[in-house]
Every structure is written in structure tokens, then in C-alpha cells.
Amino acid sequence: MRIIILGPPGTGKGTQAKKLSRYLNLKIISSGDIIREEVKNNTEFGVMAKFYMDKGEFVPDEDITEVIINYIKKYDKGYILDGYPRNINQVNGIEVDKVIHIKSSKENILTRLKGRLRLRKRSDDKIEIIEKRFGIYEKETKPLLEYYKDKLIEINGDQSIEGVFSEIIRKLK
Ligand code: AMP
Numbered sequence: 001m002r003i004i005i006l007g008p009p010g011t012g013k014g015t016q017a018k019k020l021s022r023y024l025n026l027k028i029i030s031s032g033d034i035i036r037e038e039v040k041n042n043t044e045f046g047v048m049a050k051f052y053m054d055k056g057e058f059v060p061d062e063d064i065t066e067v068i069i070n071y072i073k074k075y076d077k078g079y080i081l082d083g084y085p086r087n088i089n090q091v092n093g094i095e096v097d098k099v100i101h102i103k104s105s106k107e108n109i110l111t112r113l114k115g116r117l118r119l120r121k122r123s124d125d126k127i128e129i130i131e132k133r134f135g136i137y138e139k140e141t142k143p144l145l146e147y148y149k150d151k152l153i154e155i156n157g158d159q160s161i162e163g164v165f166s167e168i169i170r171k172l173k
Pocket of ligand 1: 009032052054124
């Protein structure tokens with residue numbers, strides 16, 4: 001099965017992707033994790049991507065697409081895409097069976113992200129960057145919900161991690 005997980009930043013997409021990947025035995029392709037790994041390894045792509053990531057902006061479509069398509073080619077049995085596609089320019093060539101949309105209120109998202117802010121795990125966890133990323137999500141990523149409406153599974157993200165996960169499993173069947 002080929003799955004896309006969509007939702008605003010701070011809805012726990014990464015956490016759910018990990019749980020789902022264990023449950024369904026599927027590989028996760030997380031564009032954010034791939035970028036952070038490249039940044040850590042100081043590759044040419046990583047240096048370029050960090051410039052955008054730290055500002056809360058998207059890495060240029062053609063660069064991230066090239067990287068992700070290479071991963072997708074390796075996982076022909078299925079995958080969970082987390083963080084990709086992120087706008088309508090990135091949908092080409094992506095085969096998908098189900099699109100999981102984790103919904104949450106802006107208030108809850110900002111509360112969660114501000115909590116993460118205190119842990120300072122990521123270089124893009126800064127308040128003004130968080131708000132910018134949220135705005136870009138609304139403008140760029142949300143239109144994908146309409147694009148994928150025939151494959152869409154709506155999930156209430158304002159519940160416990162286990163609650164979100166069991167709703168996903170129930171609705172995937
Ligand atoms: P994430 O961990 O998914 O929130 O991604 C962190 C950052 O990586 C984003 O704010 C973007 O700068 C960059 N990024 C991740 N996925 C994409 C994508 N599909 N297209 C463009 N930039 C991306």
C-alpha cells in the first residue's frame with residue numbers, strides 16, 4: 001500500500017508514520033528527516049536545503065523532488081510518505097492508494113509546537129518560523145486535500161497518540 005500522511009506542522013505526522021510503518025510493515029519516506037540527515041552530513045544538497053529550512057520555507061521543488069523520487073523507486077512494495085508532496089507541483093509521478101489527513105485546530109497545533117520549542121530539537125523550531133510554516137501550509141499544502149479528495153481519510157488529530165492511531169487503522173480498512 002502507498003500512503004501519504006498530510007496535515008499541518010505539529011500534528012504528530014511523524015509519530016503516526018512510525019507507528020503505521022511498524023503495523024503495516026511499510027517503509028517511511030520522510031522528506032524532513034531526509035533533509036535533516038543531508039544537513040547533518042553537510043552534503044551539497046544539505047547546505048542548500050538548510051538555507052530554506054531555517055527560514056521556514058520550502059526547499060525548491062525540483063531539488064526535493066529529485067531526492068524523493070529516487071527513494072520511491074526503491075520501495076515498489078509500498079511506502080508511507082511523510083512531508084511529501086507538499087504542494088501541487090510535487091504530485092507528479094507519485095502513486096498513492098490512500099491519503100491520511102490529520103486535522104487539528106490552529107490553537108492546538110501552536111500549543112504543541114510551542115512545547116516542542118522548549119525542547120529545541122530542531123533548528124526551525126522558533127516561534128516566528130513556526131507561524132510562517134503554518135501559513136505556508138495553509139496556502140501551499142492544503143490544496144492537496146482537494147486534489148486527493150477521492151483517496152482522503154480524515155482523522156481527528158486532537159486526541160491522544162493512541163486515539164489518532166486507532167482511528168487511522170479503523171479507517172484504512
Ligand atoms: P518537516 O520535518 O516535514 O516539517 O520538514 C522540515 C522542513 O524541510 C520544511 O519546513 C521545509 O523547509 C523542508 N521540506 C520538507 N519536505 C519538503 C517538501 N516536500 N518540499 C519542500 N521543502 C520541504
